[in-house]
Amino acid sequence: MISTRPICTEDIELVCRHREQMFRESDAPGRTEEILETQTAHFRSWLARHLGDGSYFGYVVEDRGKPIAGIGLMTIEWPPGPSHPTQDRRGYVLNVFVEPSHRKQGIAKALMDRADQEFARRGVAFVILHATKMGRPLYEQLGWSVTSEMAKSLC
Template sequence: MEMRALEETDLELICRHREQMFREAGRDEAVLQTMTAHFRKWLRPRLRNRTYFGFAMTDGRDPVAGIGLMLLDWPPHPSHPGSDQRGYVLNVYVEPAYRGRGLAHELMQRADAEFARRGVQFAILHATDAGRDLYAGLGWGATTEMAKPVAG
């Protein structure tokens, strides 16, 4: 397996992995189609200006896993009192035929190293049920975050 930085040309790979991740988590197919169309438009400029970055793992020339990373503008907080940003992990996905080989674990370790390289002191993610044990095993814990849709 090889690991490389994400590139602009990975747009469709990232979209496919994100959609499949949510599909496997049981999300509605019609919602996924809408989400992916809007996500593609959102992602394109962020890949170009590198505000969305991350890594892909390949088997030969075939991409088999990926992780997305971002830096979020966030006020200093007790969890990161001297920093005005948080790292954000998203779109962690491993193709089904490659699961159970530690690829997601390796991607998460690479994310930690990249955040540390950029001076990030605190990172967050939202876990699906499938990823929760992996993240907990790497030291990630639940927070007090709550959420709700806003009627518009």
């Protein structure tokens, strides 16, 4: 029996494991185990703080009480721009992960639909995410479009 519940502070290790596995499976270069372990150690304390104050929220999907998927959501301050000319915030989707045993069953789509509903409930009209190669087809099917964002590491 599949069920969905809000994420809570007791899910910190689950989210860390999902996030680390998501990056491990992604198509980006330079993701060594050492970097992933370091990232997770710092993410764990960040996540505890943001789950605690409610600025990181989301959902966990369970199959017979066992977590099989999750999604993280945030509302971030952002200046009004052409995509959201009257709002000073954006929704942000992160840490979308479905266990390999449960992929291709519509779970990620259901989580994304739930995210849309949650952002709408919070009055957020524009949402962003960073897609892995594996996730990109689903997001495009759901109406997401590629943007011109670029990145540069300064360290």
